[in-house]
Amino acid sequence: QNAQVRGFYDFYLPRDEIWIYNMETGRWKKSKTEGDIPPSMSGSCAVCVDRVVYLFGGHHARGNTNKVSRWNVKPSSQMSLSSLAFREKILFLVSFLIFPHKKQVSAHRFLLKWHLFCVCVNVSNKLPVVSGVSFPQGKTPSPRAAHACATVGNRGFVFGGRYRESRMNDLYYLNLDTWEWNEIITQGPCPVGRSWHSLTPISSDHLFLFGGFTTDKQPLSDAWIYCISKNEWIQFEHNYSEKPR
Template structure:
């Protein structure tokens, strides 16, 4: 049995990007949208491309999409419910969006078809980008974001940043909560029954643990924050700012927060108040109400406006984003996938990885394995072959760059 790597042309990688959407469903990471910088111009990536990363094999594939395509955008909010990727909001060449689309990721014929939701009941949020979303009880629950409102739409949930008086259009930050029930196709704005909400903000991050929706940091007016808030998604009561003793992460925006256990959240990256891209990682335990910084993360891989998704074995998969301050040096968009192991892998995973790493030594014994486990072994062989191939290509590029400099 041949256990060597597949042809090198199969080892493609999703294009570099920032401000994109990413979700995990089953054994795949799905990536859509975002933008890159070409000759100091912001270029939105094709709206008909869906990139798939198979977690077991480590291979990327690109699929063309059909149907009612969203416009090419950045800053949209993506979330997955029951195998459907929902995209809301975002910013394109024409301004801010408050349109909602979905695509079935579990298609049987391999065709991914966008559907724009137009037959909804209720009132959607005003147009905006850089908002966040909690998924709870088949509902998409959105918070905050930066966008525009008419003079008649101004309220206490909006901090004005700039105004255009012709037509009386205002731009600024939100702290309102809107929910979309995917079963009844209904928008509604829940009545907040108590507590103090966070200040209006954008480029923050959120995560769900149980029936609690957590929010951390983000851009508030002319500053960035490191505050933590919690909304009970059953009673609609805010916790107010959660007071934490001990060390805590610094102020930031464009970061990610990922639930990694029933009582733990993983914070990574972002842009600090002094405009420094961050590469630090933190674990917050909601039971003990404390932060702990991880000390073994690479300090040379800062990321901001990236995505973070939880994998099948508790690993956090960071894709894309920028390694530069997007306000001043918008050139450092990334295409690599950073995988952070936040808990021990299962014994099966460890065995599969061992075989995959040593496939050339074990090639005569691999065919002896049980037929039930053989497909998983072959995917791990592919995974490590692809990983080695990318490392070799990276080393070649770095070597050529050094030659060009000298």
């Protein structure tokens, strides 16, 4: 049910639509879905593996869900969720919180215990199967919301996100063979802390970071390349600096 907040309306978009962006033509295409369509949700997480899109979790009108759905959609050439695809498995990084002793506390001054864990979904069969839940070792990132993930080789990278009222700019990777977290300390200029940004692998040695939302509640339009072998961020100019998101 839609709720009016400060003169604006919060509403869910149509649940039977999938929008596909063609990176060669620069055009969007709307695709209608059929079958057992999940409810309209926010905060869900999706990943495409072998021409199949998998959707996990999210928040709908009746609360949170932990269901996994799949669509056989031909591709073009996220409670706080993100995903990594690796060897016919999808890893969903999940942050959740527990209120101590069920006390009602202020939304801005709360005492919480955070937990970060991974849900592993095996997609080698026709139906997605949750094959395990685990807590990786090493220097674990602080729990966060609206962060971004990308997979390069056997490393799952996590950048930024929101913790309480702050947006972070830290960078971690999860070794998908040893199941161990590592923090990456970069040298030189680096992106400002942000949430709701995108992080995309563009080669075997580079990640592309774009946009997001700052602690000062400002939308961003900056673009960065992270070079894995050199361990450095490089900012570059582009033609869409006036279109933050």
